[in-house]
Amino acid sequence: MTTLILPAIDLGLYLNYKDDPSAIDECKKAAKALQDYGALLVKDPRVTEADNSTFIDLMEDYFNQPFEVKLKDARPEIGYQVGVTPEFKEEPKCQRDPDCQNIINRMPEESRPLIPTGPDPKWRFFWRIGELPEETKFPQLNAEPVVPDSFKDTWSAIMNQRGNQMHQAVVGVAEMLSIGFGLPANTFPDLTKCGPHLLAPTGIDLNKYGKLGVICAGFHYDINFLTIHGKSRFPGLHIWPRNGSAKMQVHVPEGHLLVQAGKQLEWLTGGEVTAGYHEVVVTEATLQAIENAKRIRPNRPLWRISSTFFLHIASDNILQPLEIFNSNSTLYPAIPTGDQIKRELELISLMKA
Template sequence: MKLLPVIDMTAYLAVMDKLDGEPSKLKEQLGPELTESCKQLARVLSEAGAVVVKDPRCSAEENEQFIEMMERYYETPVEYKRPQERPSLRYQVGITPEKVEVPRAMVDEKLQEKIRAMCNSKESQPATLTGPDLKWRYMWSVGPRPSKTQFKELNADPVIPEGFPGWVETMNSWGYKMMAATEVVAEMLAIGYGLPKDAFTSLMKQGPHLLGPTGSDLQSYGQEGAVLAGYHFDTHFLTIHGKSRFPGLNLWLKNGQKIEGVIPEGCLLVQAGKQIEYLTAGDCMAGLHEVIVTDKTIEAIKQAKEQNRSLWRVSSTFFAHIASDAVLKPLGHFAESPLASNYPPLYAGELMEEEFTFLNLKGNEA
């Protein structure tokens, strides 16, 4: 089984505040080993649409604590969760119930063509889609929002469930650590691509960053082959999350090979979104993935039952965004790419609004 390499960011964290932003000076300041780590990070993300990183500030213990809190939340009755729904805000804050979000592959003709091209290789094919995703998701705003924006529903205030002790503190603690980790990944990526180190992070300031943990009820949908999140890519800049208690994540490399999304203990998985595809003129394509119930998921369900643990599959996912009012276009030398014309300038918020229509998250007009 192919596994993604682990990029340890510890050494970069020790020197990042002393670095000059110019690419010409960074190589000398970083030294050969750290320079190669940045290049490897960019290379793996471009080839696989995903990369595993280790950030010593984000412990396996805190990932587990966060998952445990979300298990308690998702186990609450539907009547308790429903008041946190915000369809008028495109479900960008609060709860999105199961069977609302439509997998992109059900409505995207280009993805459907890609699936048809896999017909000779069943091992590479995604699971057959029969309807909307079976997952719930809670969106929690992380970080400051702009005082003025043309995309208000993308920058709404967070929704707080009533009578849930420790909610705000736990969501903010994990959310800000995930945001800090993605900022370091973004710096290392920029250096690896030969761009100024703040090429991406400068565009992330006041972005509509979201902690978006999913919850899938394996008591109800624990049958092998059940599609919890159908074949799709993420639209924002980068996705990052820790290890789930239940396997089931599949990833597709740029060459079309399907691999299992294995996250070693204490590490984080980073996935490329559509916004970074724009900024690199397609050099780094948005990573395709799905979450399904596999034979390994079934084994984990069996163990959870024996240990009297929760049967909700929770992800500790964070979505890092480019600021809604920032313009997406190929950066630096990527602007000279022959593919740059495929990525005409548009606001990051416009790209997100297009996605809401695709995924049935348009809601009512805000």
């Protein structure tokens, strides 16, 4: 399997020289990258590796707590949309989605994902970021955040620091995409105002699940608008680029963030951009990183943490293709965004119909 070098865009260049032709070229490059690959790399000087490291340390300590302690932070009555989601709770979408299964069946054998036999062994924590709507028809998706009892003194400050950094970075990418597609700069950012944005780290206990071939997160796409990731300490992410390339490992260089297209972007572009399928598995490179971590940081919890943020379209906005995109109304009918999210959560067993 080869490593995919994704196109990289310079968000700092755009922010500092918005009217310069070179900045406009970066915007077009961003749009083309998501059309071709469903993903891109972005460099934002405001987002630092030091802050990412502080955040990952916090989440390692949180997920390393006993099961019963973490379970106090779960909110199953609202589909786990804030607080913690326990391991073996979220089912990979393809286990229930015939369309997804057909995609896998059409792949060459060597490009297929590993097939899960049950729910993912990952934990997740959802921390709300950004302004909440004053009124909404979808209160389950716009709940107040949960602060764990054991981390009351440090939690909010670190989570908000990291979450606000990631939020401003991915909104900057959304603005670049608007321009790259020939739309007013505020088109996509305005649709995300008061959305149910989530700082959404996952945690995998590598003492229990750090074995070759273990599926940490089964083959799926993200259900939101754009997803942005900081660099993980343990590799294992594979993506399937739209441009016809086979299954690829992703390398995120130091100082960069990874952005992936979600289902809401696919909907708004009428399929011009498609949500990117991906999986996280334990690979030989993961095992090597585990051995390095045991040697370099022997007294730290051995958890794989994803530094992930989900940018959403506001729940009460109508999700439908924008006028400039040719669209199939059967595939992308007009629907309240909150209903789109609830349907997707039902498919992965986080919310009941």
